[in-house]
Amino acid sequence: xxxxxxxxxxxxxxxxQQVTLSCSPISGHRSVSWYxxxxxxxxxxxxxxxxxxxxxxxxxxGRFSGRQFSNSRSEMxxxxxxxxxxxxxxxxxxxxxxxxxxxxxxxxxxxx
Amino acid sequence: EDKVVQSPLxxxxxxxDTVTLNCSYEVTNFRSLLWYKQEKKAPTFLFMLTxxxxxxxxxxxSSILDKKELFSILNITATQTGDSAIYLCAVVxxxxxxxxxxxxxxxxxxxxx
Numbered sequence: 119x120x121x122x123x124x125x126x127x128x129x130x131x132x133x134x135q136q137v138t139l140s141c142s143p144i145s146g147h148r149s150v151s152w153y154x155x156x157x158x159x160x161x162x163x164x165x166x167x168x169x170x171x172x173x174x175x176x177x178x179x180g181r182f183s184g185r186q187f188s189n190s191r192s193e194m195x196x197x198x199x200x201x202x203x204x205x206x207x208x209x210x211x212x213x214x215x216x217x218x219x220x221x222x223x224x225x226x227x228x229x230x
Numbered sequence: 231e232d233k234v235v236q237s238p239l240x241x242x243x244x245x246x247d248t249v250t251l252n253c254s255y256e257v258t259n260f261r262s263l264l265w266y267k268q269e270k271k272a273p274t275f276l277f278m279l280t281x282x283x284x285x286x287x288x289x290x291x292s293s294i295l296d297k298k299e300l301f302s303i304l305n306i307t308a309t310q311t312g313d314s315a316i317y318l319c320a321v322v323x324x325x326x327x328x329x330x331x332x333x334x335x336x337x338x339x340x341x342x343x
Contacts, residue, residue, distance in 0.1 A: 122272075151330065161273075161318065161333040174330040208272055210331075218264055219331060221272035 120145065122211050122222035130228045136197040139225045143190050143211030150192040151219060152184060155206040167192055168214055196227075204229045232257040236319050236334035244342050247309050251337045253319030254301040261322040263295055263302050264331065268316040276304070276317075309341045 123142045131137050143150050151174075152164040163176040167186035186192045190211075196203055206226050210219035233256045243249055255263070262280045266273035277286045279295035279302060286293050290309075295302045306313055316338050320331040 153331075153333075160335045161320075161331075163330050163332065166330055174324060176330070217262070218275045218278045220275060221266075223272050 122209060122220055124207075124209050124222040124225050126225060127223065128226045128228075130230065131199050132230050133199055133201060135199050136195065137199060137227060139194045139196075139207055139209075139227075141192045141194070141209030141211075141222055143192070143209075144220055147211035147213055147220075148190050149212045149214040149219075150186055150190065151210045151212075152192070152194050153208045153210065154178075155208055155224070156204075161208070164194070199229045201229050203227065232321065232323055232332040234319055234321050234332050234334040236317075236337050238337060239335060240338040240340070242340045242342065243309055245310055247341075248305065248307045249309060249339065251304040251306075251317050251319075251339070252301060253303070253334055255319075255321045255332075255334075256300065257321050257323040257332060259323050260297070261324065264320045264322065265293055265302070265304050266318040266320065268318055268336070269314075273318055306339075309339075311341050311343055314339055314341045 125140045149168045151166040153161050155161045165184050166174040170186045181197045184194045206224045208224045209222045212219040235254050237252045262278055264278050265276040277293045282297040290307045293304045316336040318336045319334040
């Protein structure tokens with residue numbers, strides 16, 4: 119079974135731009151969660167989608183948004199990029215419920 | 231606000247040593263606790279714990295949960311250099327069927343030959 123895939127793997131943007139990241143979950147998984155990982159803050163929860171609906175949201179500004187499609191693929195968008203948005207963005211999929219989540223390789227975003 | 235605290239933050243040992251990593255938590259609507267290992271890429275799943283006192287074991291790694299005292303430990307026996315990684319503890323919480331993970335800061339384990 120193929121794992122979680124994320125594209126692109128690396129991105130370099132400048133302040134003020136916007137970016138869209140993509141995540142394809144493991145086949146059969148309907149829940150997709152997004153996390154931001156930085157050296158200072160560790161792994162922080164952004165939001166979770168299940169069946170195209172956002173079920174949970176972390177404490178991030180409205181510049182961070184996402185969506186999920188009918189095939190469970192998910193996208194995350196960050197508008198008006200700031201230097202502090204530089205991070206590894208991880209997507210994780212699960213069957214839903216309270217079980218384990220499986221992570222993709224991440225997208226490394228650098229904002230200059 | 232949900233909180234997960236891991237200790238120690240970093241640990242340096244020699245091959246063959248046994249290590250114990252700690253994870254304490256304060257969350258509402260606890261559902262499960264997960265341990266992950268992160269090397270240079272994405273976290274890889276190790277264990278999921280939902281019940282107190284039941285040890286989960288995989289090779290040289292084992293973990294147990296205490297829901298009364300709100301903590302978990304991850305033990306690694308006979309450590310090897312390949313165990314060098316960041317070990318992350320995460321708690322699944324939530325009142326709906328769809329949990330969110332709250333992660334601890336991680337423990338950086340370095341195993342010297």
